[in-house]
Amino acid sequence: MFELEGIFNAVGDFLASFLGSPLLQIVSVIAVGTVVAGFLAVLALFLVWWERKLSADFQVRMGPMRTGPHGVLQTIADAIKLLQKEDIIPLTADRKVFFWAPVVCFVTAFMAYICIPFGKGLIVRDLNIGILYIVAITTFTVISLLMAGWASNNKYSLLGGMRSAAQIVSYEVPLSLSLLGAVMLAQSLSMVTIVQGQSESFLHWYIWRQPLGFLLYIVAATAEVNRTPFDIPEAEQELVAGFNIEYSGMKFAMFFLAEFVNMFTVCAIAVTLFLGGWNPPFEFLSFIPSWIWFLGKCLFLIFVLMWFRWTYPRLRVDQLMAFAWKFLLPLAFLNIIASGFLIYLFE
């Protein structure tokens, strides 16, 4: 009854009733874009606050408490402060690249949401190559980080950019390979079909048939979004801040936003492919709207990522590379071979 699909459909029909076809196209694109962007902005604000509160909880502190009850307005205050900051461009920076780096970063993070199924019927466009598209588009983050690191003309940001390029390119491989097992089970690259393939109960979720794939994905995704223990691109102790040292104000905010949006993206992919997407774990729980299930599962995975962050120390660069190429990659291949074999045997 609280499914948002009906609401969106009603709004679409209402718009279609008095708008011509070409105009409707434009209006619906703008409207959907605004809704998704607004959702992501609110989500990022919430995630920043949640991360701070959670880290405080893990460290037996309180975290932000001043702005609003339990500091809920803290990130809004921070965002307003960031918007007011002076937009500094270093004298020696490559101005064009410096300007476009955060834009590329944010836009590519945003574009992944075209085919993430938030709930039953809640998907912007169900591409038949959905998961491939998402994996491809999120890889653009590397380019933006390299652009930022290079254009800042600062040794620390350059080092950060290089490190992130090395890391993300390396971890992209096991990440994509670990997704393949679930894709093979679903026999489809479309996100909606993958979710529908695990609909009946939580026993049909692909995590039970792809436990290794799920673990590999979570590890590789943690590295993919530059979070501890794989956060060497922005290792504060070595690189001051990494690729975004020279950024301030709005541009820094875009990087920051993209970071948390990316975090939600990888968790959404994991939920879609391994944890049953919007499906409730039991049939009798289906009275809770599907988008709540999806968001709940995503938030749980984000909690796990944050839990990782406040538990594990950072890896060294060589350990990071060795881990990706000598451990994750063989396991990912093994996972594909094993799941292919098992699928052939049982189906």
Next chain:
Amino acid sequence: MRVAKRVYSGVYNLILGLLTVFKHLGHKAITLQYPDERMPMFERSRGVVVLLSDPETGKLNCTACLLCARACPVAAISIVQGTDPDTGKRYPEKFEIDNTICAFCGLCEEACNFDAIKLTGKYEFSVYHQETLLYDRNFLQELGRDVPYEKKKKPVPKTKAAPTTDPTSPKPEKPASPKPDESPKEPPGEDKPGT
């Protein structure tokens, strides 16, 4: 086999770390929200220096004996003696502590024979201007108004040549010495040291 063992122990330790961190969730915070909550300071904590007053009369315990000023290793205390023309008792005409150089060593408190000066648990004395940190007598007295103290020390002026005027006096103040000691009577005294 060895590889499997290492992988096992690695995974085990990773999970152990996660559980250890997880245990802290929901634990009551051990930090304080400072301006709202304050940690109670300890009885003997050495914060800012105050001058103590007699709770009954409201007058300063200080007799301007200059012992604290001499004990002070950084010379933060400067005192000008005055004599009350009515009772003949001495009181600090001027009593200044320069808090910018005070080292909070507590030697003045140890030197004092009359429970007149004490280091307290008060610590919030940040100011915008350095001059504000030169505390005068009235300020120090106001600071010391709510500081509880026990009259432990007793004035023992045995070694002094001056005879005590009233040995049974309950007041711990140093008895006034004979008048001829203090020739300069210019400061009229006006019986104000306690107010």
